[in-house]
Amino acid sequence: MISQKAKYALRALVSLARVEPGTSVMIGEISRAQSIPKKFLEQILLELKRAGFVASRRGRSGGYVLLKAxxxxxxxxxxxxxxxxxxxxxxxxxxxxxxxxxxxxxxxxxxxxxxxxxxxxxxxxxxxxxxxxxxxxxxxxx
Known part of the structure; x- marks a missing residue:
């Protein structure tokens, strides 16, 4: 059985895969769309960022974006x-x-x-x- 953390990580990545390549998505949007607690999602996205799956962007068009196709x-x-x-x-x-x-x-x-x-x-x-x-x-x- 996979952990809830792994399930959330996959759901977050699938959310990012649904948008136009290069488009960033705010963490709050992912959290709401996937029903993932925001604080937990922050930890998961940080781990995915360290592993090179996602990048974070600051500012007006900030959020998370997939680094790989x-x-x-x-x-x-x-x-x-x-x-x-x-x-x-x-x-x-x-x-x-x-x-x-x-x-x-x-x-x-x-x-x-x-x-x-x-x-x-x-x-x-x-x-x-x-x-x-x-x-x-x-x-x-x-």
Whole structure:
């Protein structure tokens, strides 16, 4: 399950992806449109700014703007930035691997084998789905 912070980060980025490229959006607009508490959104946007996803502008036409095209921002990279590794078990993490304390042998662990398939499928979707894709997907029937 993703954190509320990650969900808000993705919703903020999708909001910015909806506007004309290079157009800045005030934090209050994003907060109202996406029902994200403004103070929490400020922290999230600061983290996204440090990571190079957004920039802030001051002044009359101030606000936040995407630094990358929506086609170049993958869901997976945003989730990893906010929540860390995409792995339901520590023994499946690429960047934070840790042997499970109660595991005798990873090679024969039935639970690990099932969740490895889930993890690989999840990563494949998240690492190939962009903000632009998410905007197109909302128009498709479920």
């Amino acid at each position: 929506p086609e170049d921002i993958m869901f997976g990279e945003v989730l990893r930035l906010i929540d860390g590794p995409i792995a339901p078990l520590p023994c499946l993490s690429k960047i934070a691997y840790r042997k499970c304390a109660d595991c005798q042998d990873e090679a024969s662990c039935e639970i690990r084998h099932v969740f490895e398939r889930v993890t690989l499928a999840t990563r494949a979707v998240l690492d190939s789905t962009t903000l632009a894709d998410s905007l197109r997907l909302q128009d498709l029937p479920v």
